[in-house]
Amino acid sequence: MFRLGLTGSIGSGKSTTAAFFREAGIPVHDADATVHALYAGPAVALVEAAFPGTTREGKVDRAALSAVLRASPHRFPELEAIVHPLVRAAELAALDTAARLGHRLVVLDIPLLFETRAEQRCDAVLVVHVSPEEQARRVLARPGMSEALFHAILARQMPPAEKRRRAHAMIDTGLGLDAARRDVHALIRALASTIG
Structure with a gap:
């Protein structure tokens, strides 16, 4: 089974691109969605033990956790040490399911793919990208986003140019939804001819 990594900087169109793969019948394992599920289940007690006061009503309070990490950014590795093994276990389970169902291609949607x-x-690896201007426009339009938070997130991510340098394939999502969908389908066809 061919494992295609999908990544891109914040606001680059990764979620939309993942949706086009799903639309085409390709299974996608979404690391972000997995974290959301973990924050309402298996990770709650572990996060509370490491970061007291960051859970409420059986769920991780993302705002409270973000506040702790903003105040103490050196503690990010502690959180990653809790979350990453759980995400990896969920990914392995998803790969196992896809293989059992006979899929020849699966997409691993991982925001910090190169960084981890x-x-x-x-x-x-497929890297989605967009112009810095469009990226800023998209991200700053999100509820609760600020310039400071945007730049803090960017500081933790590999520069887009370096991601593109390491990519096996790229899609510019700034050209519109139809163009991005066409590029996804073209990539699926190219991979199908390679993996049989």
Whole structure:
């Protein structure tokens, strides 16, 4: 089974691109969605133990956790040490399910793919990208987003140019939804001819 990593900087159109793969019948394992589920289940007690007061009513309070991490950014590795193994276990389960169902291609949607060295478990990596101006417009339109938070997130991510340099394939999502969908389908066809 061919594992295609999907990544891109915040606001680059990764979620939309993942949706086009799903639309085409390709299974996608979404690391962000997995974290959301973990924050309402298996990770709650572990996060509360490491970051007291960051859970409410059986769920991780993302705002409270973000406040702790903003005040103490050096503690990000502590959170990652809790969350990443749980996400990896969910990913392995998703890969197992896709293989059992006979899929030849699966997409691993991982925001910090290069930053966490997840490319080592992918057969190829697709990087989605967009102009810095469009990226800023998209991200700053999100509820609760500020310039300061946007720049803090960017500081934790590999520069887009370096992601593109490491990519096996790229899609510019700034060209519109139809163009991005066409590019996804073209990539699926190209991969199908490679993996049989």
